[in-house]
Structures are given as structure tokens and as C-alpha cells.
Amino acid sequence: METFHLLIDGVAQAGEAGDFAVLNPATGDAFARCPAGSLEQLDDAVRAARAAFAAWSLSSASTRRTCLNLAADDIEREAADIARLIVQEQGKPLALAMSEVMGAVAWTRYNAELKIPVELIEETPQQRVELHRKPLGVVASITPWNWPFMIAVWHIIPALRAGNCVVSKPSSLTPLSTLRLVQILDRHLPPGVINIVTGEKGLGSAITTHPDIDKIVFTGSTPTGQSVMRGAASNLKRLTLELGGNDAAIVLPGTSVEAVVDDIFNAAFLNMGQTCAALKRLYVHESQYQAFTQALAERAGREVIGDGLQPEVSFGPVQNAEQLALVSELVEDARRAGATILCGGERLAGNGYFYPPTIVADVSDGQRLVDEEQFGPVLPVIAYHDVEDALKRANRSSMGLGGSVWGTDVVKAQALAARLQSGVAWVNCHAQIQPNTPFGGCKMSGFGVEFGLDGLLEYTGQQLLFVRKAQST
Structure with missing residues (x-):
């Protein structure tokens, strides 16, 4: 069996809580084992992301664009191996898994090229008022088992492009392709900018209440989303919730x-x-x-x-x-x-x-x-x-x-x-999504949007810059 590792502060680590089996749904048998991270390792990952944020938040748009495009190159180069891994852990046919990987490449490249605008609110001889967008800090990504690679890209790439640092926690049913994604991203990012902790129980709830996480983006069921929201109230975390649909x-x-x-x-x-x-x-x-x-x-x-x-x-x-x-x-x-x-x-x-x-x-x-x-x-x-x-x-x-x-x-x-x-x-169509079209639900299907500029801005906070111009004497 292939060996998989957590990634914390740029260092591959074994799980302090042991490991667990990952099943192939086509056979019902284990085909790999995944490291089980401890709550202490989650804390280490959050601390690493917080430390890396100081420099990454000040990096240029050009630097972030270059890093993400290099990662997209690697994903595309390794697409066949990643797709096979997705089939083994998720079950979908290989052609659909390959579409998932190549879709992730397209989403990565699109987000890499997005520009975060500065909005001019007012310009007069006396004053200038601008609305700026700034990264939030540490973003936690909690992803489901149905599209494990693609949805991880949807969460992680715009967070990085906006200048945040990320801690990823994938579903314990399909963690392996997300581990591979984070490994690829880490090749092109400073240590601590991207981290991943996998495990079966306890990590998700610890993320929701963690005092040093600034935003959670969660895709999953409505009841779990409600639990995330309750936990996030502890420090008023920003949330993007893409929940169930009927x-x-x-x-x-x-x-x-x-x-x-x-x-x-x-x-x-x-x-x-x-x-x-x-x-x-x-x-x-x-x-x-x-x-x-x-x-x-x-x-x-x-x-x-x-x-x-x-x-x-x-x-x-x-x-x-x-x-x-x-x-x-x-x-x-x-x-x-x-x-x-x-x-x-x-x-x-x-x-x-x-x-x-x-x-x-x-x-x-x-x-x-x-x-x-x-x-x-x-x-x-x-x-x-x-x-x-x-x-x-x-x-x-x-x-x-x-x-x-x-x-x-x-x-x-x-x-x-x-x-x-x-x-x-x-x-005359259904479930059509594109990198440039905002997507999100209403009612009990969640709130916030993903994709496009609106989706990117979900990973930022507003700062109004109000400048009173020097008065001539």
C-alpha cells in the first residue's frame, strides 16, 4: 500500500492518533491506510498557518498567481494518477474522475488570474474614499466525499489567491486525493501556507470552535452545517456553507x-x-x-x-x-x-x-x-x-x-x-457550473457563494480607506 502523510508547516508527518482504512466502494475492501491526526496536530497546523500568514498576506498578486499556476501544471501532469486514486476511494468511473481533475486544473488557473479590485467610492478635491479587500487569516476547509479533489480545489485555491493560509480537513471516506492535492500545492508555496490534517472523528468539531481559525468553508449536509455554524459562533468565524439540496x-x-x-x-x-x-x-x-x-x-x-x-x-x-x-x-x-x-x-x-x-x-x-x-x-x-x-x-x-x-x-x-x-x-439544463459564475444556495441549503469574483471575495474582509486630503494654506 502507498504511504500517505499529513502536511504541517511544510513537513510530512505520521498521524499521532494512528491510521485508518480507506475502502474501495467497488469492493468494500481497504486499499490504503490514511494517517489519523491528533487534536495537537490540528493545533500545530493552525499555528503554522497563522505564522505563515504574516508574510503570505503581503505577497503580491503576481507571486500568488505564479504559485497557483505552477501547481496547476503539476496537477495536469499527474492527472492520470490522481484520477485513478479518486476512482479507488470514491468509486466514480475513470473518465468522470479525469474530468474532475481537469476541471480542478481549470478552476485553479481561473482563480489564479482573478484580480481583487479596489473600489473607488468617492473622489473630490477634499477627500478620497476607497474600499479595499484584505485576506482574513486562517481558513479551514472541510470537504465531503462526493467530489473530493474538485471541491478541495474550490475551497483552497481562492483562499490562497486572496492571501489567506489554509488548513484542510477532507472527509475520512475520501481523504487521499486531497492529501495529494496539498502535497502538490506545498511544492510551490512557503511552509505553513497550506496544511492538511486527516482523521475519522473529532477534528471537524475542533475546527468549528478553534479560536485561531478565522473562516470555515464547508460543503456537506445541512445538519452538519448547522453544527458548524453553532461552533463558529465562538469567535464569529466567517462562513461559507454549501449544504444539501433537493x-x-x-x-x-x-x-x-x-x-x-x-x-x-x-x-x-x-x-x-x-x-x-x-x-x-x-x-x-x-x-x-x-x-x-x-x-x-x-x-x-x-x-x-x-x-x-x-x-x-x-x-x-x-x-x-x-x-x-x-x-x-x-x-x-x-x-x-x-x-x-x-x-x-x-x-x-x-x-x-x-x-x-x-x-x-x-x-x-x-x-x-x-x-x-x-x-x-x-x-x-x-x-x-x-x-x-x-x-x-x-x-x-x-x-x-x-x-x-x-x-x-x-x-x-x-x-x-x-x-x-x-x-x-x-x-433547459441543470447542475451546470462554471469557474466564472457564482454558485450558492438559499434557505436550508446554506449561504455564501463560490466561484467567480464574488466567490473569491468571500475569502476577504472589507476595509474602507477614508483619506482627507491636505488642505492648502
Whole structure:
């Protein structure tokens, strides 16, 4: 097995709390061991970041840009090895893992080139007023298991570009590709600017209450996000929370089934449905309900399920046993309530956590599969009679990450999408994200944004510079 290490103040370290197994979800077996850091090592990492901040916060934009672009070069050069590591720890097919790595390269390069503006508020003969943006200090990144490399880049790179120092804490289910990312970044950064501490329990809560951490950026479930927020109150840490989503899509009457079925399927089953902004509830007009459910079931049948390292595989396992159990439980609950399982609906035999793409018909709001975020390879399809009623049902969720409207009349679809209660609304697409477009949720899906200049500025604080000009005598 490959040996992995923590990185604190530029020094590779073993975990003082021992190590733990990392499982391959395609087999259910351990394929690597990861160091388990102690709370004392977390303190060491925060102290190292705090010490490094004094110089890094004063570094030039050119210096930061150069460091990040050099790291992007290395990520791209090592992309094949990183992608294989992602497949082993996360389960997604190799082609999707390679897309994750190359997407991370693009996000790194984009953020490296961003400029942090100085806003001129007022200029008169008597005074000049400017709004400056300054780095916050020590940023803690807590990342989930679904896109372990990409989301770590989303957190870490803008934090560094803004002049902060970082302590990374990845999911204990998928820590290895993030360890590799931090190792690459450390090659091009002063010691202490980037640090990583991995472990199974206790580190996350210690981060939320740590008095020397200035900001936390967290991607994960809503209950855990609430816990992060409570802990962060201890020293009023800045927060960016990208939490759960139960994204609804409304298909307007008259929409061509053939034109949109592939896009809808891919939006729902991206990464085996394990994506916060995946399409998770599909509302279809009753006049086309049977046509859509049948087309989606047929499309699901074309997926090749298996170990993501096999070249023919297009659909991998659920990442962990706990998530697999939840997916199974929600489908069984729908089945008991009279739902029709058009395809899938049962865990596949074997040791891996395989669950086939599953289309569920004859369900409605009020059932768990519709009301809860399944975060797995299942799509409930709900019939509606009136578009206004479909909108009300889509907006009834306590979550508000994304949503979409599909239809041939783009003007009508756009008008309806604008009324979705979601941080992002798409028309004739879903879960489309770009480095230059701000992304974030509302309601119980969190607050703050990532990506673009708005996302970069989340890692800064404001300072108003008010200059009274010298008066002539």
C-alpha cells in the first residue's frame, strides 16, 4: 500500500492518533491506510498557518498567481494518477474522475488570474474614499466525499489567491486525493501556507470552535452545517456553507421527450446522483408522464455498472455503506406506499456498494423519496396537472440550492425559472457550473457563494480607506 502523510508547516508527518482504512466502494475492501491526526496536530497546523500568514498576506498578486499556476501544471501532469486514486476511494468511473481533475486544473488557473479590485467610492478635491479587500487569516476547509479533489480545489485555491493560509480537513471516506492535492500545492508555496490534517472523528468539531481559525468553508449536509455554524459562533468565524439540496425540475407541457431525456438523465445521475446540485425531483405534466418515465427507464438501462477502473464501465457504486442503506430505505418506503419501480430498485449482489440507476413513478409530495434528499442513483418522477401547482410543490422544500425548468418556449421557461426559490435556476439544463459564475444556495441549503469574483471575495474582509486630503494654506 502507498504511504500517505499529513502536511504541517511544510513537513510530512505520521498521524499521532494512528491510521485508518480507506475502502474501495467497488469492493468494500481497504486499499490504503490514511494517517489519523491528533487534536495537537490540528493545533500545530493552525499555528503554522497563522505564522505563515504574516508574510503570505503581503505577497503580491503576481507571486500568488505564479504559485497557483505552477501547481496547476503539476496537477495536469499527474492527472492520470490522481484520477485513478479518486476512482479507488470514491468509486466514480475513470473518465468522470479525469474530468474532475481537469476541471480542478481549470478552476485553479481561473482563480489564479482573478484580480481583487479596489473600489473607488468617492473622489473630490477634499477627500478620497476607497474600499479595499484584505485576506482574513486562517481558513479551514472541510470537504465531503462526493467530489473530493474538485471541491478541495474550490475551497483552497481562492483562499490562497486572496492571501489567506489554509488548513484542510477532507472527509475520512475520501481523504487521499486531497492529501495529494496539498502535497502538490506545498511544492510551490512557503511552509505553513497550506496544511492538511486527516482523521475519522473529532477534528471537524475542533475546527468549528478553534479560536485561531478565522473562516470555515464547508460543503456537506445541512445538519452538519448547522453544527458548524453553532461552533463558529465562538469567535464569529466567517462562513461559507454549501449544504444539501433537493433540486426540483419542472418539464413544461409539449416539451420534446427525445430532445431532453438524455440531459435530464445525466443531470439526475451525475456521479451516481451523489452531487448536491443534481436533479432530485422531476415534475412532468400528466399529458407526457408515461412517455417521460418510459424514456428515462430505457435510458437508465444503457448504463454499464461496475468498477470505475474498467474501461467499459459508465456507472459506479454508491460511495459508502451508510449512503447505500439510505438509498435502499427510501426506495423501499416508496414501494410500500404504492410507487412503481420502473427499473433498478435493488442493491446488486456482491461486496461492492452497487445500486443501479432507478426510476420511480407514481410518487408524490409527502413521501420520503420526494421530500428528502436521496443523494444517490434514484429519481422520483411526479405528475402534475397545473404549472402553478408544480411551482408551489417545487418551492415547498426547505432546501433551495438549485432548480430548473425545461421547455421549448424559452421565454415562458425563463419566466417560471425566475420564480423558483433556489440559489441557482437553470433553463433547459441543470447542475451546470462554471469557474466564472457564482454558485450558492438559499434557505436550508446554506449561504455564501463560490466561484467567480464574488466567490473569491468571500475569502476577504472589507476595509474602507477614508483619506482627507491636505488642505492648502
